[in-house]
Amino acid sequence: MSHNIFGHLLRLATWGESHGPAIGCMLDGCPPGIALDGAHVQQYLDRRRPGTGRNVSPRQEPDQVRILSGVHDGHTTGTPIAMLIENVDARSADYPADAAYRPGHADRTYDEKYGRRDPRGGGRASARETAMRVAAGAVARLIIPEVRVEAEVIAIGGEEDAGRWDAMLDEARADGDSLGALVECRATGVPAGWGAPIYTKLDADLAGAMMSIPAVKGVEIGEGMNAARLRGSENADPMREGGRYDSNHAGGISGGISTGQPIVTRIAFKPTSSIRKPVASINAAGDAKEAVTRGRHDPCVGLRGAPVCEAMMALVLADHFLLHRGQCGG
Numbered sequence: 085m086s087h088n089i090f091g092h093l094l095r096l097a098t099w100g101e102s103h104g105p106a107i108g109c110m111l112d113g114c115p116p117g118i119a120l121d122g123a124h125v126q127q128y129l130d131r132r133r134p135g136t137g138r139n140v141s142p143r144q145e146p147d148q149v150r151i152l153s154g155v156h157d158g159h160t161t162g163t164p165i166a167m168l169i170e171n172v173d174a175r176s177a178d179y180p181a182d183a184a185y186r187p188g189h190a191d192r193t194y195d196e197k198y199g200r201r202d203p204r205g206g207g208r209a210s211a212r213e214t215a216m217r218v219a220a221g222a223v224a225r226l227i228i229p230e231v232r233v234e235a236e237v238i239a240i241g242g243e244e245d246a247g248r249w250d251a252m253l254d255e256a257r258a259d260g261d262s263l264g265a266l267v268e269c270r271a272t273g274v275p276a277g278w279g280a281p282i283y284t285k286l287d288a289d290l291a292g293a294m295m296s297i298p299a300v301k302g303v304e305i306g307e308g309m310n311a312a313r314l315r316g317s318e319n320a321d322p323m324r325e326g327g328r329y330d331s332n333h334a335g336g337i338s339g340g341i342s343t344g345q346p347i348v349t350r351i352a353f354k355p356t357s358s359i360r361k362p363v364a365s366i367n368a369a370g371d372a373k374e375a376v377t378r379g380r381h382d383p384c385v386g387l388r389g390a391p392v393c394e395a396m397m398a399l400v401l402a403d404h405f406l407l408h409r410g411q412c413g414g
């Protein structure tokens with residue numbers, strides 16, 4: 085599998101930079117005959133796009149998607165589905181060429197790897213790219229219509245009381261700072277049997293998919309990190325006649341294969357690294373230079389990260405549905 089193509093039978097490649105003319109994707113392996121139009125994809129893009137309120141980046145991107153290939157007469161043809169979104173509100177002047185590397189962003193590591201980069205915005209590393217994941221995820225949902233994937237923010241800055249979040253975000257923003265968030269992403273309607281006992285484990289693919297989202301620093305499935313504190317008797321999911329489970333500490337996956345219970349993941353988003361509060365840094369020449377980020381940034385990236393988590397889960401599940409059907413039928 086190439087490093088920039090995601091998936092096994094359902095393969096996604098994206099392209100584009102934050103401040104380039106457009107971003108796009110190619111989703112290959114989608115079965116033919118599925119009803120698909122731009123409006124279906126758009127509803128998911130509208131939940132992720134920036135410029136929708138004071139707690140997200142004010143960059144005004146309508147994220148209007150165009151489906152360029154793979155669909156005819158309102159149905160998928162089985163050929164690669166190409167989609168495109170134009171960038172209409174990049175403000176590259178916010179990123180002078182001699183700017184300090186932003187600690188926590190990809191500026192320095194990118195330079196060290198490639199020796200050159202597009203310095204406008206985060207370039208290829210910008211989460212602008214995640215719009216295409218959401219577009220592809222919208223198609224993936226149609227491959228597995230019996231599955232429902234939903235994500236929500238369950239904590240911001242460690243606070244679970246949603247009633248406090250606006251005030252916390254206002255305070256952080258006024259302080260030129262940012263907050264992290266915890267997202268819970270679930271899938272219901274996944275039958276038992278998707279996944280594999282080794283290598284193509286459903287949990288391994290889900291964890292890799294979530295970790296590939298910019299700013300994600302932790303992924304838990306089921307009991308997750310807490311399982312390390314439990315005893316075997318506490319972490320077991322007792323089974324009853326007829327196949328019912330008493331509990332779901334496993335998060336719906338056992339031995340790399342879905343159990344038929346809800347699949348439950350929690351995803352930790354770090355606080356946005358581009359902040360107005362000065363942080364010690366250097367420029368590309370290696371000279372000391374404080375990073376004081378301008379530009380239009382999310383005060384809490386997890387808020388727009390939730391629809392991206394849903395997209396990644398839908399893509400992994402649709403891919404595993406196709407793998408399972410290919411090997412075992414049904």
Ligand SMILES: Cc1cc2nc3c(=O)[nH]c(=O)nc-3n(C[C@H](O)[C@H](O)[C@H](O)COP(=O)(O)O)c2cc1C
Pocket residue numbers: 141188189190206209210211214297298299300354356357358380381382385388389392
């Ligand atoms: C939906 C979304 C929006 C984001 N918005 C911003 C942003 O406005 N400013 C920023 O510095 N980082 C933002 N990020 C995170 C950066 O893209 C990310 O931190 C950067 O690419 C470095 O990658 P890493 O954090 O995974 O190491 C966002 C991430 C997501 C998922």
Ligand SMILES: C=C(O[C@@H]1CC(C(=O)O)=C[C@@H](OP(=O)(O)O)[C@H]1O)C(=O)O
Pocket residue numbers: 102103133134141142143145174175204205206207209210211212213215298379380381382
């Ligand atoms: C544009 C989007 O988010 C951007 C993600 C992002 C980053 O560094 O990840 C930085 C900001 O953009 P810019 O490169 O213009 O500073 C965000 O606005 C988007 O999600 O569509």
